[in-house]
Amino acid sequence: MTDHFASEGPLRPGNAAVALIVTRDNHYLMQLRDQKSGIFYPGHWGLFGGAIDPGESPEVTLRRELNEELGLAVEQVRYFTEFSFDIDFSGLGRFFRQFFEVTIERAALGGLVLGEGAEMRLFSAHDVLMLPRVVPYDAFALWLHVVGRRSFGAATERS
Secondary structure (H helix, E strand, O other): OOOOOOOOOOOOOOOEEEEEEEEOOOEEEEEEOOOOOOOOOOOOEEOEEEEOOOOOOHHHHHHHHHHHHHOOOOOOOEEEEEEEEEOHHHOOOEEEEEEEEEEEOHHHHHHOOOOOOOEEEEEEHHHHHOOOOEOHHHHHHHHHHHHHHHHHHHHHHHO
16 A cells, blocks of 8 residues: 555645544544545544534534544534744645544444544553654644543642
């Protein structure tokens, strides 16, 4: 099979909303991205979500994407963090990726239907962060989700 990671062809960056889908026992649902050209990080494990359509809020985007990609209708999403990317060197400007926490019960996993991607799997944070191919910004957000409160909590409390 061809590895499309460094494939030629234009990529179209844009603002995105993605979910840290976490179970109550702290496992994360991840998507193995399709191995095809024209997408960012093909063949990598990443979070579910996608591009924000014009006029759409990040929360609406997230709900739409989770329904399209998993058949998952979520009632509650909690904003977690946002990363910004300045790729003005390419003439394309600046973009953001908003991360939201979505908690689900393990029992709900059986009702999910993968509508996009090659595979979905539940991982402990340690296991997914040890994989060789994880979307870098998704891995960093997941790491922040796991250690952020513990690592940065003391600094936050002092301010």
